[in-house]
Amino acid sequence: MIQIAAIAWKDLRGTARNLPALAMMLLAPLALAALLGFAFGGGESFSISPIKVVVVNEDEGPLTVAGAALPNAGNSVAGVLEGSALQDLLDVSRSESPARARSLVDEGTRAVAVIIPPAFSRSVYGAASNDQATVELYQDPTEGIGASIVESVVDQTLLTFNGASAAAAAATALAGADGTAHEQAAQAAAARYVEDGGAEALLGVAQRPPQLPAGKETRDVGVTAVILAGMMVFFLFFGASNVARTILDEDQAGTLSRLFTTPTPRRTILGGKFVSVFVTVAAQAVILLVAGRLIFGIRWGSPGAVAALTVAAAVVASSLALLIISLVRTPGQAGAIGSGVYLILALVGGNFVGTVATTGIYATLQRLTPNGWLLRAWDTTMRGGSVGDIALSLLVTFAFALVFFIVAIWRFRKRFA
Amino acid sequence: MKSAVDGEGAVSIVDVENLRKQFDPPNGVVAVDGVSFAIEKGEVFSLLGPNGAGKSTTISMLSCLLRPTGGDALIDGHSVLDQPQSVKEAIGVVPQDIALYPDMSARENLVFWGKMYGLTGTDLRRRVDEVLELVSLVERQKDRVEKYSGGMKRRVNIGVALLHRPKVLFLDEPTVGIDPQSRRSILDGILALRDQGMTILYTTHYMAEAQELSDRVGIIDHGKMIALGTHEELVRIVGEEAHVRLRVDHDLLGMVDHWSAVPGVSRAAIDEEEAVLYVHDANAVLPQLFETSAAAATRITEVSVTEPNLEMVFLHLTGRALRE
Numbered sequence: 001m002i003q004i005a006a007i008a009w010k011d012l013r014g015t016a017r018n019l020p021a022l023a024m025m026l027l028a029p030l031a032l033a034a035l036l037g038f039a040f041g042g043g044e045s046f047s048i049s050p051i052k053v054v055v056v057n058e059d060e061g062p063l064t065v066a067g068a069a070l071p072n073a074g075n076s077v078a079g080v081l082e083g084s085a086l087q088d089l090l091d092v093s094r095s096e097s098p099a100r101a102r103s104l105v106d107e108g109t110r111a112v113a114v115i116i117p118p119a120f121s122r123s124v125y126g127a128a129s130n131d132q133a134t135v136e137l138y139q140d141p142t143e144g145i146g147a148s149i150v151e152s153v154v155d156q157t158l159l160t161f162n163g164a165s166a167a168a169a170a171a172t173a174l175a176g177a178d179g180t181a182h183e184q185a186a187q188a189a190a191a192r193y194v195e196d197g198g199a200e201a202l203l204g205v206a207q208r209p210p211q212l213p214a215g216k217e218t219r220d221v222g223v224t225a226v227i228l229a230g231m232m233v234f235f236l237f238f239g240a241s242n243v244a245r246t247i248l249d250e251d252q253a254g255t256l257s258r259l260f261t262t263p264t265p266r267r268t269i270l271g272g273k274f275v276s277v278f279v280t281v282a283a284q285a286v287i288l289l290v291a292g293r294l295i296f297g298i299r300w301g302s303p304g305a306v307a308a309l310t311v312a313a314a315v316v317a318s319s320l321a322l323l324i325i326s327l328v329r330t331p332g333q334a335g336a337i338g339s340g341v342y343l344i345l346a347l348v349g350g351n352f353v354g355t356v357a358t359t360g361i362y363a364t365l366q367r368l369t370p371n372g373w374l375l376r377a378w379d380t381t382m383r384g385g386s387v388g389d390i391a392l393s394l395l396v397t398f399a400f401a402l403v404f405f406i407v408a409i410w411r412f413r414k415r416f417a
Numbered sequence: 418m419k420s421a422v423d424g425e426g427a428v429s430i431v432d433v434e435n436l437r438k439q440f441d442p443p444n445g446v447v448a449v450d451g452v453s454f455a456i457e458k459g460e461v462f463s464l465l466g467p468n469g470a471g472k473s474t475t476i477s478m479l480s481c482l483l484r485p486t487g488g489d490a491l492i493d494g495h496s497v498l499d500q501p502q503s504v505k506e507a508i509g510v511v512p513q514d515i516a517l518y519p520d521m522s523a524r525e526n527l528v529f530w531g532k533m534y535g536l537t538g539t540d541l542r543r544r545v546d547e548v549l550e551l552v553s554l555v556e557r558q559k560d561r562v563e564k565y566s567g568g569m570k571r572r573v574n575i576g577v578a579l580l581h582r583p584k585v586l587f588l589d590e591p592t593v594g595i596d597p598q599s600r601r602s603i604l605d606g607i608l609a610l611r612d613q614g615m616t617i618l619y620t621t622h623y624m625a626e627a628q629e630l631s632d633r634v635g636i637i638d639h640g641k642m643i644a645l646g647t648h649e650e651l652v653r654i655v656g657e658e659a660h661v662r663l664r665v666d667h668d669l670l671g672m673v674d675h676w677s678a679v680p681g682v683s684r685a686a687i688d689e690e691e692a693v694l695y696v697h698d699a700n701a702v703l704p705q706l707f708e709t710s711a712a713a714a715t716r717i718t719e720v721s722v723t724e725p726n727l728e729m730v731f732l733h734l735t736g737r738a739l740r741e
Contacts, residue, residue: 002532253516255517257482258516259533260482261512
């Protein structure tokens with residue numbers, strides 16, 4: 001135990017004196033999160049891919065108001081969303097039932113569901129002023145910018161109905177009024193429509209809950225938090241690699257061989273190395289979490305879940321770093337190959353795009369990486385999830401770590417036998 | 418605990434039997450090929466050989482860094498094959514290259530390595546102080562090793578191996594690449610350890626070091642032990658005659674005839690422009706050689722005497738110089 005502590009302490013001191021490495025481990029993720037967060041609007045979430053929208057049009061129109069036939073308002077809204085002008089921005093499909101559309105969002109297949117209610121035309125044209133029917137936007141909360149775009153499109157479309165609504169309201173008022181008061185009644189009806197909020201009152205937005213058990217409240221998460229979580233996981237792997245590389249440095253310097261000539265068992269020596277990597281990465285995570293809270297005001301979630309995730313991230317990063325080191329011969333190789341592996345894992349795992357926003361094959365690929373599972377868990381935790389809510393992610397992450405560690409030990413035993 | 422005892426009752430603390438190492442068998446290089454030797458307690462034993470002869474590989478196997486592919490060795494009665502942990506407790510290893518942490522001070526290095534040898538608490542602190550005294554680095558103990566001269570680093574490098582009071586000290590070419598003053602300092606340190614009764618296995622390709630330090634020398638080449646014994650025993654292989662080389666201003670052929678008749682000269686020959694005389698006692702013969710040349714009105718312009726040495730032994734056995 002004394003030997004493990006001595007080796008770990010020696011390596012930790014070396015890391016603490018390595019300013020470039022510290023800058024990469026601590027400042028880089030914070031700087032990237034700040035820059036990207038600023039670029040994408042601070043607290044707003046964002047998406048860079050075409051927004052997958054599902055439309056349900058239950059509108060029963062057309063109808064007649066004051067003797068005039070009016071177009072089906074639901075068809076108009078759906079038509080705008082499906083139109084050629086927005087085809088690069090929106091990927092729209094249709095669904096027959098609101099329940100199915102919501103489930104598509106819940107599954108992650110669609111980002112936003114636009115649900116047009118049966119009485120929508122009647123509501124738009126003022127024939128159902130006492131029974132307000134609203135368009136429902138049911139959205140994946142991580143698709144903040146995507147959902148905002150859809151909301152904006154729908155909102156603008158609804159605004160075009162303002163004139164018609166006002167006219168309809170006026171006509172309705174006129175039809176039932178005394179002949180001498182036509183003009184005043186029309187003005188009063190139009191004013192009432194505007195005062196009531198016009199088209200805005202026709203639009204409702206509902207966010208789908210993230211992967212939390214039914215009944216739990218969720219929090220919105222800002223873009224900076226999403227980015228910092230991704231960057232933190234990404235740079236934890238780099239931090240682990242930096243410390244694990246001391247095995248190769250010591251191998252080249254001859255101190256590893258000298259350690260092997262002492263009575264300290266090889267498993268103790270490698271154990272000390274693992275402890276130093278783990279402690280470094282865990283400290284890096286804690287510093288980034290605290291900095292994220294203090295600088296960006298990020299609410300990471302319940303202490304238990306955050307602690308469990310921090311440990312899981314540190315363990316898997318340490319194990320992967322040892323695995324990579326066990327497979328290469330020189331620090332140079334470790335740098336080149338390690339960087340490649342971490343970058344690929346980050347790209348596939350979603351460190352740069354906010355993992356849970358993705359769907360389809362990409363979502364499946366993410367689940368093949370420890371990064372993907374960690375990011376899913378961070379997303380859930382930041383939205384208020386508990387340890388229980390991220391249990392599967394934790395389990396899979398530890399399984400990754402175990403496999404990496406076993407292979408690394410096997411390689412080291414073979415190499416240093 | 419097993420101890421090897423030779424025929425005269427001396428106790429062997431290192432007993433190497435037919436040690437062999439082949440890398441990547443069955444077709445890989447055979448670095449050490451059936452080496453056998455024994456080292457008695459308190460003895461300084463040198464493995465002398467050129468670079469690539471197998472000296473470091475032998476030390477690595479005795480240090481349990483490399484597993485032999487044949488044979489075995491007992492260190493303080495423990496097998497390097499079966500009891501590596503016990504072997505490591507008995508040995509101190511000074512590697513060929515400096516194996517220290519340059520960003521740590523000498524004291525920090527010694528404390529760290531002391532812990533690796535299982536020392537703790539007061540015992541650790543006392544041994545660190547003693548070793549710092551021994552390597553004359555008390556004043557500079559808090560300076561980072563990276564700021565030390567090459568000789569100082571070498572001293573710390575040796576000091577690390579002495580922390581746990583090993584029964585046998587392995588020194589693998591500890592004077593390679595350092596200045597003469599530092600080399601002298603290290604050799605004096607090793608002589609001091611010898612005087613304290615430390616058993617030392619020393620590898621070198623410097624004949625003079627082996628000759629100065631060792632009680633016995635094993636000459637190794639191409640992985641095989643080609644000669645083993647005391648200095649006197651080894652030089653007997655090439656005979657006990659010294660070589661006297663002489664140059665003269667004229668009539669070299671005539672002088673060789675005259676000198677070959679001088680008592681004490683067993684043989685005379687011409688090597689390029691020099692006369693080479695084989696003599697039993699150079700000091701006794703030299704005045705007569707000068708008298709003979711004076712009588713023949715020939716002036717000696719250059720003279721050199723080479724006493725029989727390990728270099729000559731190696732040349733005799735391999736046909737190559739040690740430095741080749």
